[in-house]
Amino acid sequence: MPAILSIEALGKQYKSGHKALESVDLSIERGEIFALLGPNGAGKTTLISIICGTVTRSTGTITVAGHDIDHARREARQRIGLVPQEIALDMFSTVLNTVRFSRGLFGKAPDPAYIEEILRDLSLWDKRNVRTMELSGGMKRRVMIAKALSHEPELLFLDEPTAGVDVNLRRDMWALVRKLRERGMTIILTTHYIEEAEEMADRVGVINGGRLLLVEDKDALMRKMGKRQLTLTLQAPLAAIPEQLAEWSLVLAEDGLRLIYSFDAQAEDTGMPALLHRLSELGIAYRDLDTSRSTLEDIFVNLVEKAA
Amino acid sequence: MSGINLHGIWAIYRTEMARSIRTVWQSVATPVITTALYFIVFGGAIGSRMSHVGGVGYGAFIVPGLIMLSLLTQSISNASIGIYFPKFTGTMFEILSAPLNAVEAVIGYVGAAATKSVVIGLIILATATFFTDVRILHPVWMVAFLLLTSLTFSLFGFLIGIWAKNFEQLAIIPSLVITPLTFLGGAFYSIDMLPQPWRTVSLFNPVVYLVSGFRWSFYGLGDVGVGASLAFTAGFMALCLIALAWIFRTGWRLKP
Numbered sequence: 001m002p003a004i005l006s007i008e009a010l011g012k013q014y015k016s017g018h019k020a021l022e023s024v025d026l027s028i029e030r031g032e033i034f035a036l037l038g039p040n041g042a043g044k045t046t047l048i049s050i051i052c053g054t055v056t057r058s059t060g061t062i063t064v065a066g067h068d069i070d071h072a073r074r075e076a077r078q079r080i081g082l083v084p085q086e087i088a089l090d091m092f093s094t095v096l097n098t099v100r101f102s103r104g105l106f107g108k109a110p111d112p113a114y115i116e117e118i119l120r121d122l123s124l125w126d127k128r129n130v131r132t133m134e135l136s137g138g139m140k141r142r143v144m145i146a147k148a149l150s151h152e153p154e155l156l157f158l159d160e161p162t163a164g165v166d167v168n169l170r171r172d173m174w175a176l177v178r179k180l181r182e183r184g185m186t187i188i189l190t191t192h193y194i195e196e197a198e199e200m201a202d203r204v205g206v207i208n209g210g211r212l213l214l215v216e217d218k219d220a221l222m223r224k225m226g227k228r229q230l231t232l233t234l235q236a237p238l239a240a241i242p243e244q245l246a247e248w249s250l251v252l253a254e255d256g257l258r259l260i261y262s263f264d265a266q267a268e269d270t271g272m273p274a275l276l277h278r279l280s281e282l283g284i285a286y287r288d289l290d291t292s293r294s295t296l297e298d299i300f301v302n303l304v305e306k307a308a
Numbered sequence: 309m310s311g312i313n314l315h316g317i318w319a320i321y322r323t324e325m326a327r328s329i330r331t332v333w334q335s336v337a338t339p340v341i342t343t344a345l346y347f348i349v350f351g352g353a354i355g356s357r358m359s360h361v362g363g364v365g366y367g368a369f370i371v372p373g374l375i376m377l378s379l380l381t382q383s384i385s386n387a388s389i390g391i392y393f394p395k396f397t398g399t400m401f402e403i404l405s406a407p408l409n410a411v412e413a414v415i416g417y418v419g420a421a422a423t424k425s426v427v428i429g430l431i432i433l434a435t436a437t438f439f440t441d442v443r444i445l446h447p448v449w450m451v452a453f454l455l456l457t458s459l460t461f462s463l464f465g466f467l468i469g470i471w472a473k474n475f476e477q478l479a480i481i482p483s484l485v486i487t488p489l490t491f492l493g494g495a496f497y498s499i500d501m502l503p504q505p506w507r508t509v510s511l512f513n514p515v516v517y518l519v520s521g522f523r524w525s526f527y528g529l530g531d532v533g534v535g536a537s538l539a540f541t542a543g544f545m546a547l548c549l550i551a552l553a554w555i556f557r558t559g560w561r562l563k564p
Contacts, residue, residue, distance in 0.1 A: 054401045054405050097323075107407050108315060
């Protein structure tokens with residue numbers, strides 16, 4: 001079976017001369033959640049918009065489930081659902097009508113039972129006869145999702161799904177994404193909240209300046225690039241790091257009250273148990289012990305800075 | 309799956325018609341009241357003091373012109389707002405991302421706008437019968453002109469809606485071009501009544517051909533030949549279609 005989405009040598013230069021994308025290659029497998037990370041203006045929305053057909057491209061080819069988005073427009077487009085970043089609704093339409101409209105637009109025969117199911121999933125069923133202009137921001141965003149799901153797409157794009165959304169709605173959104181994935185949907189989301197990618201994605205792509213800097217399995221990425229830190233809060237301050245601890249790369253902080261050990265999370269022998277053992281041999285007592293793992297955010301900042 | 313996206317066309321058509329029904333007072337009452345006023349002022353007050361034009365009473369004479377005036381303005385405004393609105397609210401992304409080709413989108417939008425114009429045209433015709441004696445010599449041609457004009461100018465309105473970047477631009481063509489051309493296009497007089505050189509100048513006014521052809525279908529008389537009227541309308545329609553095909557191919561003012 002062909003990849004659900006395949007992008008080759010995609011480039012986009014706007015009329016202003018701005019190069020939004022340069023030779024982007026990407027292949028998305030069925031059923032995965034792919035997070036596209038990048039700072040504002042990196043090209044995330046341009047990439048999504050080109051795939052969905054709302055922006056023209058300058059070079060490259062795109063296929064959706066093996067269907068070229070130009071030559072087999074209908075077959076390709078029908079499989080795609082798009083939730084754009086900005087809320088845009090026909091404000092005079094009711095929730096139910098606007099969702100039905102979307103389904104029809106994408107060439108599907110009416111299916112009231114399915115529409116009801118989506119609206120119930122999104123807690124919109126009670127609001128079905130309310131005009132969209134009367135809904136709260138969070139509700140409007142749910143309507144946008146309902147519209148994107150209305151034609152039973154196989155590939156769903158969520159462009160900054162939780163930008164400016166409160167904590168509860170964000171949780172709901174994440175739960176929904178997981179539920180959709182369980183049903184076999186492929187999801188591509190863009191975000192600049194690293195937390196979001198870390199929480200949900202199977203694979204992560206980092207884009208900056210229109211170039212896809214890396215695409216990797218999220219866990220592998222974290223393992224490969226992640227650093228861990230062990231922080232010990234000592235009972236009595238140390239004037240200097242004892243010689244017997246020289247084999248570990250240690251830093252003394254907070255007037256000698258804190259001992260910090262950085263190590264590679266990927267290494268087979270982290271050296272941590274041995275360090276703790278040596279400390280007790282030396283009679284250095286500690287009150288507290290804390291380990292932390294670098295987040296995708298650290299990795300991301302690192303990458304983007306390196307590329308700049 | 310292949311073939312025509314009928315569900316898509318229907319979705320657009322139905323939504324557009326629902327929009328008209330939502331604003332039914334604006335869309336229907338306004339032209340009816342305006343037309344009634346024209347009949348009272350031109351047909352009743354002034355017309356009673358005017359001689360017949362080409363053997364037809366003045367009140368009856370202006371009926372085709374009045375209908376044409378409404379058809380043009382209504383078609384243009386309906387179709388232009390229909391497509392401008394999604395651009396304005398941002399919902400255009402959905403139309404552009406849908407598996408819908410240009411022809412299907414145009415059938416939906418233009419079809420709905422034209423339907424509304426035809427309905428309004430017929431309502432005006434019905435209103436007119438209360439004020440004056442209307443005869444229709446060539447009903448088939450009358451309907452043909454009604455449909456053709458509604459479709460053509462809905463297409464034209466669709467183009468304006470795509471072209472317009474704001475509400476001022478949306479209103480400028482109907483108010484600054486179409487309305488003057490209609491008033492000078494023989495809606496209220498026969499261009500034979502004009503002195504030279506205005507008579508010749510009038511022949512460059514496209515609306516003259518529309519009004520003339522339409523009036524011919526009512527009373528068998530026109531300022532220009534009915535063939536010329538048909539040819540002009542069809543030609544203008546072809547121009548609009550060519551422009552639309554170009555727009556959808558290049559994404560002009562639709563896609564960055």
